[in-house]
Amino acid sequence: MQRDDIMEIRLENVNKTFKNGKRVVEALKNINIKINDGEFFGVLGPSGAGKTTLMRVIAGLETPTTGSVYFDNNVVARDNKNIVDVEDRNIGMVFQTWGLYPHLSVYDNIAFPLRVKRWSEDEIKKRIYEITDILNIRNTINLKPGQISGGQQQRVALCRALVKNPTILILDEPFSNLDAVIKDSARELAREIHNRDTITTLIVSHDPADIFSLADRAAVINHGVMEQLAEPLEIYDNPKSLDISKLIGDINTFEVEIENDNDTPFFDLNGTKIEAPGYPAGRAIIGIRPEDIKILDNDDKGYKNIGEATVRVSSYASGQFKITLSFVNSDIQFSINSEIPYKTGKNVPIGIRENKIKFFDINTGAALKLMAEQNEA
Numbered sequence: 001m002q003r004d005d006i007m008e009i010r011l012e013n014v015n016k017t018f019k020n021g022k023r024v025v026e027a028l029k030n031i032n033i034k035i036n037d038g039e040f041f042g043v044l045g046p047s048g049a050g051k052t053t054l055m056r057v058i059a060g061l062e063t064p065t066t067g068s069v070y071f072d073n074n075v076v077a078r079d080n081k082n083i084v085d086v087e088d089r090n091i092g093m094v095f096q097t098w099g100l101y102p103h104l105s106v107y108d109n110i111a112f113p114l115r116v117k118r119w120s121e122d123e124i125k126k127r128i129y130e131i132t133d134i135l136n137i138r139n140t141i142n143l144k145p146g147q148i149s150g151g152q153q154q155r156v157a158l159c160r161a162l163v164k165n166p167t168i169l170i171l172d173e174p175f176s177n178l179d180a181v182i183k184d185s186a187r188e189l190a191r192e193i194h195n196r197d198t199i200t201t202l203i204v205s206h207d208p209a210d211i212f213s214l215a216d217r218a219a220v221i222n223h224g225v226m227e228q229l230a231e232p233l234e235i236y237d238n239p240k241s242l243d244i245s246k247l248i249g250d251i252n253t254f255e256v257e258i259e260n261d262n263d264t265p266f267f268d269l270n271g272t273k274i275e276a277p278g279y280p281a282g283r284a285i286i287g288i289r290p291e292d293i294k295i296l297d298n299d300d301k302g303y304k305n306i307g308e309a310t311v312r313v314s315s316y317a318s319g320q321f322k323i324t325l326s327f328v329n330s331d332i333q334f335s336i337n338s339e340i341p342y343k344t345g346k347n348v349p350i351g352i353r354e355n356k357i358k359f360f361d362i363n364t365g366a367a368l369k370l371m372a373e374q375n376e377a
């Protein structure tokens with residue numbers, strides 16, 4: 001059930017510049033985003049892209065150099081000025097390092113924000129019992145952070161963020177210190193917390209798995225610019241650039257020459273002619289996700305045979321084999337996922353899903369537009 005105090009977040013023409021000595025860093029450039037109330041919103045981008053700055057501007061830890069931030073219809077920051085201060089924004093935050101005080105007990109760590117707000121010790125105790133029960137760490141409250149596991153420390157950080165009943169929850173790389181198994185249950189926990197009273201939740205992550213498993217929509221930020229905003233699967237299937245395609249998953253890339261001397265443009269891949277309907281002639285980069293290439297066996301509807309490749313490396317992770325191959329008589333390598341291992345040096349027939357190929361501009365990396373779209377523009 002959604003609480004009625006949950007808020008929408010709106011950024012209008014937000015710019016943030018930092019001065020590093022003589023150097024001016026434009027950390028955010030003209031960002032316009034509306035995050036719906038109760039939405040689980042993901043932010044994806046390479047290191048230094050501006051993701052943390054965006055979160056800090058929303059939280060009120062930084063002011064936008066120009067532009068405005070609204071919570072519902074109330075302006076909370078505008079043109080280098082916080083109109084509502086950080087402590088009055090009722091935001092819970094969890095950062096990558098969790099920021100627990102090592103000399104304080106779990107209890108005192110979680111109590112900290114409530115003591116700042118001058119809650120009575122009785123009220124604090126009641127709330128801490130309640131929240132540590134929900135996150136299943138009640139039995140750790142008398143221990144220090146150094147005496148509990150990484151997964152438990154992360155729960156303490158979440159408890160501390162949630163103890164005030166925030167209306168917005170910000171998770172900035174919250175799982176990157178956890179190992180793979182605990183990460184899965186941490187994601188489940190984040191989803192449960194969100195579902196409990198649908199707090200508007202923002203998650204910043206390098207890991208596409210976090211975005212896929214949690215976010216309703218995601219923004220991709222690069223060099224301070226918001227380059228794409230869509231549902232995670234839409235970004236995965238139709239990335240606006242080669243860089244974005246790589247941020248949200250693995251992709252194999254090949255340089256090709258699209259020829260257009262007959263009705264349907266085409267290119268050559270490992271000696272096989274592949275159609276590129278509607279794409280302009282010239283050199284291009286094509287991208288194929290690992291799941292859209294396979295080693296052919298008897299049941300391969302929907303895959304086009306593109307000849308043989310040699311198995312170079314087989315590795316194993318998370319219940320799947322990752323097979324790296326190169327086309328026969330060529331150094332061009334690519335990787336696929338497989339349920340079974342293959343012996344190094346073996347030649348195998350390869351198939352691709354033609355309709356899943358992504359086309360990018362060879363110079364800019366932007367997704368190539370169809371000729372019809374170019375004519376419309």
Ligand SMILES: Nc1ncnc2c1ncn2[C@@H]1O[C@H](COP(=O)(O)OP(=O)(O)OP(=O)(O)O)[C@@H](O)[C@H]1O
Nearest residue numbers: 018019020025027046047048049050051052053054
């Ligand atoms: N307080 C600051 N003073 C000066 N420059 C800053 C400050 N905070 C961030 N920057 C710069 O702004 C840019 C964006 O930084 P930000 O931390 O937002 O990126 P990020 O996407 O969160 O990166 P990462 O994934 O590595 O944490 C970087 O060039 C960074 O050096």
